[in-house]
Amino acid sequence: MTRLLIVGNGPAAHRFVGQAHRRGYRGTITVLGAEPVAAYNRVLLPSVLAGVLPPAAVALPGPPGTADVRLGVTAVAVDRRRRLVLTGDGHGYPYDHLVLATGARARVPAVAGLRRVDGRPHPRVRVVRALDDCTNLPAGRVVVLGAGVLGVEVAAALRAAGRAVSLVHCHPAPMNRQLDPAAGGMLVRHLESARVEVLLDGRAVEYRRGVLRLADGRRLPADVLLLCVGAEPDTRLARRAGLEVRHGVVVDARLRTSDPRISAIGDCAELDGVVAGRVTVAWEQADTLAAVLTGEPARHRPSRPLTRLCAGGVDVAAIGPTDVPDGQTVLLSDPVRGRYARVTLRHERVARAVVVGLPHAAAALTQLYDRDTPLPGGMLGLLLGAAGCDDPDYEMPAEAVICMCNNVTKQALHDAWHEWGARDVGALATATRATTGCGRCVDVVRRICEALR
Amino acid sequence: MTAVLVVVGHGMVGHRLVQELRSRDTAGRWRVVVLGEENRPAYDRTALSSYLDGKSAHDLTLLGHDLLHDSLVEWRFGVRVTHVDRVACLVTTSDGASVRYDALVLATGSRPFVPPIPGRDLPGCFVYRTLDDLDLLRAAAAPDRPGVVIGGGLLGLEAANALRLLGMRPRVVEMAPHLMPAQIDPDAGRLLGDLVGRVGITAHCGVATQRVEAGADGRVRAVKLSDGSTIEADVVVFSAGVRARDDLADGAGLPRGERGGFLVDDRCRTPDPHIWAVGECAAVNGRVYGLVVPGYRMADAVAAVLLGQGDAAFPGADMSTKLKLFGVDVASFGDAHGRTEGAWDLVYADEDAGTYARLVLAADDATLLGGVLVGDAAAYPVLRPLIGHRLPAAPEYLLRARS
Ligand SMILES: Cc1cc2nc3c(=O)[nH]c(=O)nc-3n(C[C@H](O)[C@H](O)[C@H](O)COP(=O)(O)OP(=O)(O)OC[C@H]3O[C@@H](n4cnc5c(N)ncnc54)[C@H](O)[C@@H]3O)c2cc1C
Ligand SMILES: Cc1cc2nc3c(=O)[nH]c(=O)nc-3n(C[C@H](O)[C@H](O)[C@H](O)COP(=O)(O)OP(=O)(O)OC[C@H]3O[C@@H](n4cnc5c(N)ncnc54)[C@H](O)[C@@H]3O)c2cc1C
Numbered sequence: 032m033t034r035l036l037i038v039g040n041g042p043a044a045h046r047f048v049g050q051a052h053r054r055g056y057r058g059t060i061t062v063l064g065a066e067p068v069a070a071y072n073r074v075l076l077p078s079v080l081a082g083v084l085p086p087a088a089v090a091l092p093g094p095p096g097t098a099d100v101r102l103g104v105t106a107v108a109v110d111r112r113r114r115l116v117l118t119g120d121g122h123g124y125p126y127d128h129l130v131l132a133t134g135a136r137a138r139v140p141a142v143a144g145l146r147r148v149d150g151r152p153h154p155r156v157r158v159v160r161a162l163d164d165c166t167n168l169p170a171g172r173v174v175v176l177g178a179g180v181l182g183v184e185v186a187a188a189l190r191a192a193g194r195a196v197s198l199v200h201c202h203p204a205p206m207n208r209q210l211d212p213a214a215g216g217m218l219v220r221h222l223e224s225a226r227v228e229v230l231l232d233g234r235a236v237e238y239r240r241g242v243l244r245l246a247d248g249r250r251l252p253a254d255v256l257l258l259c260v261g262a263e264p265d266t267r268l269a270r271r272a273g274l275e276v277r278h279g280v281v282v283d284a285r286l287r288t289s290d291p292r293i294s295a296i297g298d299c300a301e302l303d304g305v306v307a308g309r310v311t312v313a314w315e316q317a318d319t320l321a322a323v324l325t326g327e328p329a330r331h332r333p334s335r336p337l338t339r340l341c342a343g344g345v346d347v348a349a350i351g352p353t354d355v356p357d358g359q360t361v362l363l364s365d366p367v368r369g370r371y372a373r374v375t376l377r378h379e380r381v382a383r384a385v386v387v388g389l390p391h392a393a394a395a396l397t398q399l400y401d402r403d404t405p406l407p408g409g410m411l412g413l414l415l416g417a418a419g420c421d422d423p424d425y426e427m428p429a430e431a432v433i434c435m436c437n438n439v440t441k442q443a444l445h446d447a448w449h450e451w452g453a454r455d456v457g458a459l460a461t462a463t464r465a466t467t468g469c470g471r472c473v474d475v476v477r478r479i480c481e482a483l484r
Numbered sequence: 485m486t487a488v489l490v491v492v493g494h495g496m497v498g499h500r501l502v503q504e505l506r507s508r509d510t511a512g513r514w515r516v517v518v519l520g521e522e523n524r525p526a527y528d529r530t531a532l533s534s535y536l537d538g539k540s541a542h543d544l545t546l547l548g549h550d551l552l553h554d555s556l557v558e559w560r561f562g563v564r565v566t567h568v569d570r571v572a573c574l575v576t577t578s579d580g581a582s583v584r585y586d587a588l589v590l591a592t593g594s595r596p597f598v599p600p601i602p603g604r605d606l607p608g609c610f611v612y613r614t615l616d617d618l619d620l621l622r623a624a625a626a627p628d629r630p631g632v633v634i635g636g637g638l639l640g641l642e643a644a645n646a647l648r649l650l651g652m653r654p655r656v657v658e659m660a661p662h663l664m665p666a667q668i669d670p671d672a673g674r675l676l677g678d679l680v681g682r683v684g685i686t687a688h689c690g691v692a693t694q695r696v697e698a699g700a701d702g703r704v705r706a707v708k709l710s711d712g713s714t715i716e717a718d719v720v721v722f723s724a725g726v727r728a729r730d731d732l733a734d735g736a737g738l739p740r741g742e743r744g745g746f747l748v749d750d751r752c753r754t755p756d757p758h759i760w761a762v763g764e765c766a767a768v769n770g771r772v773y774g775l776v777v778p779g780y781r782m783a784d785a786v787a788a789v790l791l792g793q794g795d796a797a798f799p800g801a802d803m804s805t806k807l808k809l810f811g812v813d814v815a816s817f818g819d820a821h822g823r824t825e826g827a828w829d830l831v832y833a834d835e836d837a838g839t840y841a842r843l844v845l846a847a848d849d850a851t852l853l854g855g856v857l858v859g860d861a862a863a864y865p866v867l868r869p870l871i872g873h874r875l876p877a878a879p880e881y882l883l884r885a886r887s
Contacts, residue, residue, distance in 0.1 A: 357835045360835075362831035368828070411879050428874075428876070430873075475865045
């Protein structure tokens, strides 16, 4: 009977255990989780932070079958020769196969004053990564540092919960890794209309006495400072064990590390040079690994990049890789109502899309992109989520002015046809003076003439 | 009793007025005196460039045989009106004659604006407005030599194309960051820069012209730009906009619009009930229209009033334009800048095909307000009549529709 040992008890590990069980894996499963709480859905933490969800609401269902989950246990070393994982509490856990699902750790920026003199974290400074970070948030004005996906979401959620919130970003536009500058600008408008104060091009240098100081001299009162400047794969264990690590723990399409008895999944794994950092990817990797370890010839297919979030009541989506060349693009820009979409097409398919404030479009484009299907009809209808604009039997309204020079409407041409028997362009010209000015409408008049025939 | 209508200026709009009046005045109420400064009758100025592309002055003329020999119209070319005496109802002309009027229509058009930079009067500097201007330019053109057009608007590009037709190597200097800033947005402007580049027109955008420099022979030799560079030029064509020809306002004591032009109401009437202004010289409620179609609308309205056949207000006008450059399509129509409240943009761009289409839509998400087409303007005649109407089909379909 094989012994499976999993280090880490986040979404990746949780999903893997469930999938292995479902696939009839028959050995023993042991999970070591450093956090003292059962596995939970990290994606929901912004709601916990904002007080919208109680902490208990984010818990994931308990492990199926006989999996042995040890909470509050941290693995500190892997003895690959003896196939043993050593933990902080002095125990050793043997394995036949080891799965690293250690996730990622929040990055802490180089800003003076984030720690107290004794080296302990400042009580008013938090990262947003673990459940523990998100409970009992001190009262008062919040400054969120970093306007990536997480920072934007956190700022919007706290604002919606009634907090005074400032969002500081060191680039000229928020979510600059996902959005183009115009979409970023649109997002700023939305955040500002939700009364989130947005400070761009601002580099924080010091937090002292409840004030965050930026490099350009701007000063922000901050009763709470939330650090949302990204996460780093937690590769400490793998590195110490001598596994190949670049940014993350390097794995192949079967999620195997440089040691065939050790796999890695989720936020700690690097596949094809990419550390995804997204829960959907963690799940897919968990599924693939469960298949591989139960003897199926599965391979992980890198999933298609997709970011969607709803912040401050606005839907934001970045679909597809950022390095798609421009080619054919459709752009919708409506600053007044905060709507924006830039869709890049290849062979009539969505190659990339950035969408702000158009929830229907975000959903439809995501679907088209995921399924790689050709666009069904006109883009305008798709973007607005409205049908009706796609009628191919195109007809000009009767009151449309066809000949600008002589102010001749389509109706006038019809009348001339029916009442005066003007049956060709020449006769219509004599009857109505259409085409006798600059002459540029002659083709349209001809077409109307043909339609009447 | 026949009354006398004096028309000052025989350009496109003055001509339209005479034509319209004569075709409707079956009772012969008016005798018309037309006083035109140019030495020839009105011609199609919008087709001016074709004069360098094989068309003759005769081809472009607007005055037909019947109207020329109409006994109720007196044509006088090569005379400029120098003064209007509103008390005596008399106009004085450059040849010393004076003509009494019962009604006076000013249709003096506009003149090119030449920015006040040193060297602008040197031999080799031209403007681009009349057939005479083109004759001068043609005489000065030297094959394979560089020519510089100052101003990258619609007319500047036409002038650049004219230089190309004359065998010269044209360059355009535009102060704005991209070509045709009045009509199109930066993305379209960049694409346009690429496209005109492909037909051999080099654009220098985002720079001002500091001065025109003379060579040893005293003729134009180069143009110095604000970025410190100097570009060689055998000829320089100024195309930096136009100004209404409203000089007669002073002597006549007529008011001007804020941006020039004879100030008229929405009936094209000046404060003097016997005097109207139409075309590019008119500031209708203060606004000057630099296109021929609005001028036609004004002429039609005034003709109707003169004949007591209606009192319709000039409705304002569509400022659609289409560049007639060989091989480069550009069109702008309706509210191309999206100035209507609640307007928004839908852009279809294809880098590979070199096309760009921007549609401006109304707040109802369905009504077309205007647009810009670059690289392919085949949809222009389809889209323009739709201004103010709900799009009847998917924009892709309309853009692909070819007449
Ligand atoms: C606030 C927030 C919101 C997010 N929202 C989204 C979203 O909307 N969409 C999306 O796709 N992704 C989102 N993410 C990212 C998503 O949560 C991660 O991709 C996902 O959690 C990865 O799961 P994981 O199991 O690989 O890693 P983690 O969730 O990081 O779990 C790893 C666990 O392993 C434990 N561990 C680490 N080292 C050891 C050790 N040596 N011994 C024992 N235990 C150890 C850690 O304590 C941790 O509990 C969000 C992340 C955060 C923080
Ligand atoms: C190269 C070029 C291309 C163009 N292309 C287009 C186009 O594609 N579409 C478009 O809509 N418009 C275009 N235009 C603009 C269009 O030609 C004008 O809007 C139109 O000619 C205006 O007509 P008008 O009668 O008001 O003025 P003009 O045509 O300028 O006529 C005015 C006439 O009055 C004469 N005059 C002036 N003062 C006196 C006086 N005191 N006494 C007697 N006579 C006088 C002038 O000499 C002139 O002959 C173009 C213009 C140019 C130069």
